[in-house]
Amino acid sequence: MTKQETSARNRIFRQVAAYYKKFHKKPAFRPGESFVNYGGRVYDEKEMINLTDTALDFWLTSGRYCAEFERQLGAYLGVKHVSLVNSGSSANLIAFMALTSPKLGARRIKPGDEVITVAAGFPTTVTPIIQYGAVPVFVDVELPSYNINCSLLKKALSKKTKAVMLAHTLGNPFNIKAVKDFCLKHSVYLIEDNCDALGSRYDGKFTGTFGDIGTSSFYPPHHMTMGEGGAVYTNDGQLKRLIDSFRDWGRDCWCPSGKDNTCGCRFTQKFGGLPLGYDHKYVYSHFGYNLKATEMQAAVGLAQLKKFPAFVEARKKNWAYLKRALAPFAKQLILPEPTPNADPSWFGFLVTVRENAGFTRDQLVAHLEANKIQTRMLFAGNLIKHPCFDEMRATGRGYRVAGKLENTDRILNSTFWIGVYPGMTHEMLQYMAKTFADFLRH
Ligand SMILES: Cc1ncc(COP(=O)(O)O)c(C=O)c1O
Numbered sequence: 001m002t003k004q005e006t007s008a009r010n011r012i013f014r015q016v017a018a019y020y021k022k023f024h025k026k027p028a029f030r031p032g033e034s035f036v037n038y039g040g041r042v043y044d045e046k047e048m049i050n051l052t053d054t055a056l057d058f059w060l061t062s063g064r065y066c067a068e069f070e071r072q073l074g075a076y077l078g079v080k081h082v083s084l085v086n087s088g089s090s091a092n093l094i095a096f097m098a099l100t101s102p103k104l105g106a107r108r109i110k111p112g113d114e115v116i117t118v119a120a121g122f123p124t125t126v127t128p129i130i131q132y133g134a135v136p137v138f139v140d141v142e143l144p145s146y147n148i149n150c151s152l153l154k155k156a157l158s159k160k161t162k163a164v165m166l167a168h169t170l171g172n173p174f175n176i177k178a179v180k181d182f183c184l185k186h187s188v189y190l191i192e193d194n195c196d197a198l199g200s201r202y203d204g205k206f207t208g209t210f211g212d213i214g215t216s217s218f219y220p221p222h223h224m225t226m227g228e229g230g231a232v233y234t235n236d237g238q239l240k241r242l243i244d245s246f247r248d249w250g251r252d253c254w255c256p257s258g259k260d261n262t263c264g265c266r267f268t269q270k271f272g273g274l275p276l277g278y279d280h281k282y283v284y285s286h287f288g289y290n291l292k293a294t295e296m297q298a299a300v301g302l303a304q305l306k307k308f309p310a311f312v313e314a315r316k317k318n319w320a321y322l323k324r325a326l327a328p329f330a331k332q333l334i335l336p337e338p339t340p341n342a343d344p345s346w347f348g349f350l351v352t353v354r355e356n357a358g359f360t361r362d363q364l365v366a367h368l369e370a371n372k373i374q375t376r377m378l379f380a381g382n383l384i385k386h387p388c389f390d391e392m393r394a395t396g397r398g399y400r401v402a403g404k405l406e407n408t409d410r411i412l413n414s415t416f417w418i419g420v421y422p423g424m425t426h427e428m429l430q431y432m433a434k435t436f437a438d439f440l441r442h
Pocket residue numbers: 087088089090092121122124125167193195196217218219229230
């Protein structure tokens with residue numbers, strides 16, 4: 001970049017910073033009048049300046065910012081390969097589809113094979129399994145961890161089991177040791193849906209880095225944001241190639257956008273039934289997608305990454321405040337507990353109304369919402385009961401349930417969560433505690 005261009009950009013950046021300061025200030029919190037959101041973007045002029053920088057580059061597709069984001073997220077997590085994608089759902093889709101590649105030989109997931117998972121969670125952890133024609137095998141979860149009951153893994157196992165695909169529920173890691181031991185013992189793949197748990201640790205190591213593949217979401221309420229965005233990570237070089245192939249149209253070539261002949265043998269190889277030397281750039285080893293992220297997303301993400309360790313600390317602090325404030329009501333509410341050996345980077349604060357509480361979840365939620373405190377369900381609650389499952393429920397085909405989903409149904413009926421995101425101020429937390437107490441002391 002010439003000196004003249006750099007100084008022109010700096011002039012624009014100074015104006016962007018001034019604009020941020022003048023027009024993006026958060027209004028003061030007014031208890032009972034302002035909303036207490038469950039999540040949201042926390043940003044300053046740095047995100048807006050990075051975004052402006054990409055506008056001035058006008059590269060648009062993935063480029064220098066995407067490459068740098070992949071490098072920095074990998075360094076942060078301690079994982080070798082990161083592929084940036086356009087959402088957490090795309091990340092799950094690609095993570096799953098990578099494991100269907102014929103290049104994996106006998107271990108690959110084929111239609112009709114089984115994948116162990118849970119029904120208490122977000123749909124797109126399960127969707128890719130169904131869309132491909134594999135069979136999700138649902139097992140129950142435990143309270144108050146809201147994660148898989150690992151004693152049921154054996155019951156779910158069959159000759160067709162090829163993978164376990166699970167989310168760390170709302171930031172709380174599942175029992176990684178038990179799940180990983182199971183996967184290693186039976187030679188099945190593990191996909192960690194880390195979309196709600198970025199920054200969580202288990203045995204001192206980041207979640208998402210234990211399994212064969214981990215995924216992240218950067219949708220605004222998540223631990224950090226790009227608007228829309230996601231990432232797929234792995235330590236396995238072969239899986240990285242497969243992930244990128246499925247992300248980038250199914251191609252065999254791995255040249256970044258705008259680059260040619262990285263492998264040095266673009267016109268000299270033989271593939272499938274193609275003539276010798278057919279351009280490697282246009283050789284397709286999979287039926288892939290195009291789920292790449294753009295420079296604009298990565299530019300915002302890079303500014304967010306700098307703030308990320310502070311975000312995690314704020315989430316932990318806010319969660320601990322709510323845990324202390326609600327402790328006196330443990331007879332009415334089941335309060336969340338971290339998994340042993342885990343240090344969760346919480347996505348939210350989960351509450352289950354006890355059976356004998358004298359009120360229902362819906363009544364407590366109505367009180368909080370009426371007082372402008374946003375609440376959320378544990379996503380699908382029990383995914384099998386949703387309309388998308390109507391046909392499968394009616395025929396009993398396409399999925400399997402190992403045992404009973406008693407706690408899953410309890411979550412469907414009695415659980416909700418509130419936010420702990422870094423944009424939450426002390427006044428908001430105090431107000432939430434008081435609003436709970438007003439209802440529970442009644
Ligand atoms: C556990 C989990 N997985 C996947 C996703 C999908 O992420 P995205 O909204 O970026 O597609 C979400 C979304 O919140 C989620 O909670």
